[in-house]
Amino acid sequence: MDCGSAFVKYILFLFNLLCAICGILLITFGSIVLSHLGPITQLPNNAQTMLPIVAICLGSVVFIIAFLGCCGALRENNCMTMTYSFLLLALLVCQIVFVVMVWVYQSQLLVEFDNAFNLAWKQRNDDPAVMDSFQTVFKCCGNDGPLDYKNVIFPKSCCPSDKLIKDTCAITQSYNSGCKTTFHAFWSKNIEIIKFAGLGIALIEFVGVVFACCLSNSIRNERRRAHY
Known part of the structure; x- marks a missing residue:
C-alpha cells in the first residue's frame, strides 16, 4: 500500500475511533436523561422517554459500526470496509432524518x-405519586411554585429530605421553583443538545464514509495491480 493509501487508512481509523467515542457519549447522555426521568413512570404521555431511548439506540449502532470500520481499516479488508461504508451511510441518513x-x-x-x-x-x-415524582426528581414544588399548596396539605416531596421537620415539609423549607417551568427548561436544554450533537456526529460520519470509500477503492486498485 502506498503512502497516500496508508494515510487514508490511519485517518479512517482515527475517525472511527472518534465515532466510537461519540457513540459512547450518546449512550451516556441518553442513560443519564433516562435515569433522571426514572421515577416518573406514570406520565400520560411517554414522549419524554422516547428521545433518550432513541439516543441510546443510535449511540449503540454508531459504536458497533465504528468498531467494524476500525477493524476494516486495520485489516485492509475491502468487503468489511465497503460493508462499513454502506452501514454508515444508512445510519447517517437515519440520523439526519431524526435530527x-x-x-x-x-x-x-x-x-x-x-x-x-x-x-x-x-x-x-x-x-x-406522579407529582411527588416530579417534585423529587426536578427539585421543584407545585405548578408555579410552593404557594400552589397554600390552602392544602403540603407534600413532603416539596422539601429536600434534610429539611423535613418531623417528617413534614414546611413551605419555608420547600423548593422555590415551579415544576412546570423546571420541566420545560429541562427538555428545552436537552433537545438543543440532541439537535447539535446529532449534526456534529453526522458530519463526522460523512467524513468517515468518504474516507472509507477512498480506502476501499485503493485496496481494490492494489489487488488489481498485484494480479498483473
Whole structure:
C-alpha cells in the first residue's frame, strides 16, 4: 500500500475511533436523561422517554459500526470496509432524518411535554405519586411554585429530605421553583443538545464514509495491480 493509501487508512481509523467515542457519549447522555426521568413512570404521555431511548439506540449502532470500520481499516479488508461504508451511510441518513424531525417538531414536542405535566398536575389529588415524582426528581414544588399548596396539605416531596421537620415539609423549607417551568427548561436544554450533537456526529460520519470509500477503492486498485 502506498503512502497516500496508508494515510487514508490511519485517518479512517482515527475517525472511527472518534465515532466510537461519540457513540459512547450518546449512550451516556441518553442513560443519564433516562435515569433522571426514572421515577416518573406514570406520565400520560411517554414522549419524554422516547428521545433518550432513541439516543441510546443510535449511540449503540454508531459504536458497533465504528468498531467494524476500525477493524476494516486495520485489516485492509475491502468487503468489511465497503460493508462499513454502506452501514454508515444508512445510519447517517437515519440520523439526519431524526435530527430534522426533532428540529421541525421541537415546539410540538415541548407542547406535548407541557400537556403531560398539566394533566399530571390536574390529577394530583387522585394520583399524587406522579407529582411527588416530579417534585423529587426536578427539585421543584407545585405548578408555579410552593404557594400552589397554600390552602392544602403540603407534600413532603416539596422539601429536600434534610429539611423535613418531623417528617413534614414546611413551605419555608420547600423548593422555590415551579415544576412546570423546571420541566420545560429541562427538555428545552436537552433537545438543543440532541439537535447539535446529532449534526456534529453526522458530519463526522460523512467524513468517515468518504474516507472509507477512498480506502476501499485503493485496496481494490492494489489487488488489481498485484494480479498483473
